[in-house]
Amino acid sequence: MLRIGHRPVRDHRVTTHVGLVARAFGADGIILEEHVEKSVIETLLETAKRWGGPFEVRVTDSPRREVFTWKKGGGVIVHLTMYGINIQSSNIVERIRRRENPLLIVVGGKKVPRWMYQAADYNVAIGNQPHSEIAALAVFLDRLFGGEELIREYRNAAIKVIPSPRDKIVRRLDSEKRRGGPSNTG
Amino acid sequence: MLRIGHRPVRDHRVTTHVGLVARAFGADGIILEEHVEKSVIETLLETAKRWGGPFEVRVTDSPRREVFTWKKGGGVIVHLTMYGINIQSSNIVERIRRRENPLLIVVGGKKVPRWMYQAADYNVAIGNQPHSEIAALAVFLDRLFGGEELIREYRNAAIKVIPSPRDKIVRRLDSEKRRGGPSNTG
Numbered sequence: 001m002l003r004i005g006h007r008p009v010r011d012h013r014v015t016t017h018v019g020l021v022a023r024a025f026g027a028d029g030i031i032l033e034e035h036v037e038k039s040v041i042e043t044l045l046e047t048a049k050r051w052g053g054p055f056e057v058r059v060t061d062s063p064r065r066e067v068f069t070w071k072k073g074g075g076v077i078v079h080l081t082m083y084g085i086n087i088q089s090s091n092i093v094e095r096i097r098r099r100e101n102p103l104l105i106v107v108g109g110k111k112v113p114r115w116m117y118q119a120a121d122y123n124v125a126i127g128n129q130p131h132s133e134i135a136a137l138a139v140f141l142d143r144l145f146g147g148e149e150l151i152r153e154y155r156n157a158a159i160k161v162i163p164s165p166r167d168k169i170v171r172r173l174d175s176e177k178r179r180g181g182p183s184n185t186g
Numbered sequence: 187m188l189r190i191g192h193r194p195v196r197d198h199r200v201t202t203h204v205g206l207v208a209r210a211f212g213a214d215g216i217i218l219e220e221h222v223e224k225s226v227i228e229t230l231l232e233t234a235k236r237w238g239g240p241f242e243v244r245v246t247d248s249p250r251r252e253v254f255t256w257k258k259g260g261g262v263i264v265h266l267t268m269y270g271i272n273i274q275s276s277n278i279v280e281r282i283r284r285r286e287n288p289l290l291i292v293v294g295g296k297k298v299p300r301w302m303y304q305a306a307d308y309n310v311a312i313g314n315q316p317h318s319e320i321a322a323l324a325v326f327l328d329r330l331f332g333g334e335e336l337i338r339e340y341r342n343a344a345i346k347v348i349p350s351p352r353d354k355i356v357r358r359l360d361s362e363k364r365r366g367g368p369s370n371t372g
Contacts, residue, residue, distance in 0.1 A: 017318035024317035127336035128347035132203035135324030150274035150313035161314035
């Protein structure tokens with residue numbers, strides 16, 4: 001996925017949350033604008049190292065070029081925006097799922113440039129109310145993957161949570177398991 | 187819903203997103219800690235005024251008292267945490283939906299106190315990976331309301347989006363419509 005319109009300092013934590021959500025909800029990686037703070041990238045890489053992957057993080061000096069290169073390569077662009085087609089009152093997720101081309105999901109903040117709306121194959125609204133690009137990404141991926149992303153096993157994780165009704169249980173995984181054989185993460 | 191563990195300055199935008207998501211995904215209101223920045227509250231109230239409601243915002247000097255008062259009143263507490271029961275591999279949403287008592291959903295950041303895990307009727311994980319309280323709240327509400335929250339009409343809105351495949355269309359609602367007769371928001 002691609003995060004555009006990052007404003008330094010102000011968006012620091014929001015962009016970190018966008019990246020964590022991308023990983024936890026099944027995206028393969030995230031492309032960030034090159035002026036993003038180093039600490040954002042470090043947090044995402046550190047999370048993928050401790051909790052497992054794969055999850056790629058890279059930066060770009062031109063989101064626009066990323067989008068058009070993706071399109072030229074036969075990929076599909078989904079732009080999440082409150083102005084788009086409402087995910088709940090349309091079959092847009094089914095239509096997107098039916099296309100088997102690689103998907104680039106784009107989320108911005110308030111100031112997404114005009115060309116993005118034109119370049120997108122689908123402008124999708126997670127409801128048409130103002131809320132959060134973090135929430136939009138999570139709900140879109142949750143519906144795209146049908147919830148299966150939430151029980152996926154991550155490869156090469158150093159730790160994992162053991163779900164519990166009332167406690168915080170974190171298990172350290174031995175190195176044998178970390179090198180791990182086959183995994184069902186697809 | 188209740189947002190706990192707000193750290194001034196640092197969490198400013200994250201708490202704003204939590205509040206916007208609460209409103210846009212169908213919660214009746216949000217309770218914030220009293221040390222939250224005024225601008226967070228102003229943004230939430232201003233959003234509810236322009237885009238419609240109802241949505242209540244209030245502060246508390248004791249999240250703990252809110253939780254125990256809610257329980258005493260017969261309400262149910264759902265705490266969203268990555269350590270809880272995985273929403274995808276359990277029937278926890280159905281069990282919560284079956285209880286007709288008023289629901290208080292609690293989200294925190296990293297430092298949720300021990301008593302919260304004990305006080306909650308349900309500690310629910312939106313996956314057991316680290317991500318975002320904003321995403322957790324959105325996906326939980328999306329599943330609780332079965333997606334219907336995303337097509338709800340808001341009362342007394344001054345403006346609304348007309349969904350569009352490629353444009354940004356915002357319609358100003360006339361005052362007649364704003365005073366609005368019956369609404370289907372329930």
